[in-house]
Amino acid sequence: MNQKSNFYAVSAVVMLGILVGLSLFTFSYAQGASYLSDDPNACVNCHVMREQFDGWNRGSHQAVAVCNDCHTPHTFPQKWIVKGINGFNHSWAFTTGNFPNTIQIKSFNAQVAEDNCIDCHETMAINVHGSGDKETLSCVACHGNVGHGR
């Protein structure tokens, strides 16, 4: 936890600068402003997110969770920092075209998603993550399909 908040603190400063720079290019054209909303349509603005969007539309969470419920932290200001980082990363990657053909979630974002599973399903999944410092089993190892399938 401690390490995490340190990370967020440093990132907050860095992001401030980057966000400013960002607005100068692609960001606004790719409807970057809508990136800051929670509307899944904001994500499909980039057609590379189309598969996930389609999957999510058919998936078990369509009615209960939007992209950002899983992909950004549920707390302030972490939510906005992560949005900033990813908003920048995605725009940058999209503009340069420098990203893998098959997008793979990075471990940082995978952790954000798993924390969110637990946030919503804490009661149900108490035995999976346990209490205290018990190692948590990876939700995605068994529930790889819930977000948008594969």
Next chain:
Amino acid sequence: NINQRKQEAVQFPLKVVEIAAGELDPAVWGLNFPSQYDSFKRTQENYGETPYGGSEPYSKLERYPAMIRLWAGYAFSKDHNEERGHYYAQIDQENTQRVQIVNQPGACINCHAAEAPGLIAEMGWENFNHTPYNDLKDQLHFGSSCADCHDPVTMDLVITRPAFRNAMEQRGIDLSQATRQEMRSYVCAQCHVEYYFLGDNKVLTFPWSQGLTIDNIEAHYDSYGFTDWTHAETGAPMIKIQHPEFEMWSTGLHARSGVSCADCHMPYVRAGSVKVSDHWLRSPLVNVSQACQTCHNRPEEELTERILTIQNTTASLLRQSEEAILAAIDAIVAAREAGVTDAELEEALLLHRGASLRWDFVSSENSTGFHSPQESARILAESINLARQAELAAYKLQAGK
């Protein structure tokens, strides 16, 4: 109502009693963990046969009569049944003819009674192993118990059986570093593994010095000419393999993908508003929806069909392997009758040994190939190859007379 459920969850675990360090009675542990205990008790239920597994303890010797000759001269050829739920671990051992026609050592108790760790602490490791089973059996009352797998205070998974700890140490694996997911297989690997009794003290040992594949295990035994028994018909120095589930699983794709024994045999089930591990350990074939569907988003029939396709293929190769080994036995017996000497037969006998232990590795592994389909087929291919070569070698010797 919702409020109450949340509390249930928060209060978990709900401690009714303190569980003492040596407590073996599942009913006592069950006071704190009623839903795990409820499912644990169901290992007593007979849910029937699956095509190759299940909980009906039918005689394997009757169903696959080839086994009687394949194991000729060894107690397994007298009594060996399909295994069933953990509830019967001690009961079935006590009742098998294998403890009656042979004077078995205490080592047998390691995996069949919750009392084992206590007796080991009391008697010492070597002493426990070599003391006759019959001298100790009256002290055994609980077959399988929570204490086999859990620490009574933290409820963490723990290794309670020395043979597994020793074997892993020998391989340079530090069990204290095991992840939670690894422990979900390691607790099973205390018992669901190939074993033998080493030396005069009959010390329970796992033959893993060279690794976990059948070739590694054979090399381990060959390295010092170990023999379980002498084949009654051919005189070959034989190895018997028992339940190598952990070894077979570890060569398979599920293991390499991080899927543990508990994932399939103890899948999560809902109990009220929390999910708990299903402690009714059994065939996933009667539980496909919980055991497989969470990871494999496919219809139940399709998943069942996947298991059966793999098993039918394995079974057809098992039958071919049995046929080949029986032919080898016949040829060796005929050669002996024609006057071929033991010394001349040496190569044929070693081929018989190699063929038989490979067949046994797949035959005695309880998933009928499912835990590692390609590897099971590979092993049987080699078994058949060796058996036919044994037959040929014996025939050549006979023709030479």
Next chain:
Amino acid sequence: NINQRKQEAVQFPLKVVEIAAGELDPAVWGLNFPSQYDSFKRTQENYGETPYGGSEPYSKLERYPAMIRLWAGYAFSKDHNEERGHYYAQIDQENTQRVQIVNQPGACINCHAAEAPGLIAEMGWENFNHTPYNDLKDQLHFGSSCADCHDPVTMDLVITRPAFRNAMEQRGIDLSQATRQEMRSYVCAQCHVEYYFLGDNKVLTFPWSQGLTIDNIEAHYDSYGFTDWTHAETGAPMIKIQHPEFEMWSTGLHARSGVSCADCHMPYVRAGSVKVSDHWLRSPLVNVSQACQTCHNRPEEELTERILTIQNTTASLLRQSEEAILAAIDAIVAAREAGVTDAELEEALLLHRGASLRWDFVSSENSTGFHSPQESARILAESINLARQAELAAYKLQAGK
């Protein structure tokens, strides 16, 4: 940049020319579909060897010298190379000694030249098949072409080769009802299948009357005693198997899970902002991220390791099977030399045939087991079993003299 991509997406497909019904030149089709054409052209590139596949056309006979004796008396024993990209389909056929030392029929052209459908329309099916290859070869200019797989107007996938249509009709499968996903394998099944030339007209035929497994295929050939050639050393009536990718794949889990050839060999790639099918058909081992990661969310190294584990296991069994068949050949030759007659050898020769066609089914299948790992191992187990029995039968006959 983003602006350009958005437009690309909207305007696709961009029609520059009308493509005429008989148009074979990929460059013309490429005017309308430049990115597919660009990747299609890359089938000319040599991306090197993979452990068992790849595009380096090394001599298989040099790498696996056992093949020379296993195919003794058949043209394959003179010249057979690792196959490479579609660009070479016509070139490699024209240059192989197999069309020089033997007077091959036009039937060979079916899968190696874009001109085949046109010639068939012109000459008639039977006539095309039996006309000598050498009489027709000067009319062949394009090896593989878009027209092999696509309708020029709709760009839909279409079946252009009669042999596949005939074989499916015989099995009662109505190709007009095929789903799009099925078509993504069916277009490949026009060529990547076991075949033979039926009757005096050398009609290209797929041996599928009983089904697609090797046992079914053997039953098809046995049902009327078909023979590709007579083995030069043993005199056995042999069957040669060629590239049964479609048949092998169809016994595997990917097929049963609905995964098509194109999913792995033509994965979608980004071209600008649209996804197009990669027309550089090649080994997925040099393309794991696109070929596998869409479905298997695992690191590249792990997926590569999965392929190689399966292939190494298959390869080790292939070598054992070769060894066993060679031993059988030796034994049959020795028996003949000792005066055993053809009639007496009949059983041994049929065993030789059965062992060899099974080995060939796995050996000539170009995925080295990957398309169906357990089935490949099963087939090799049976090949070994039959080969050793042939050896024994021959030896017994020899000893009887």
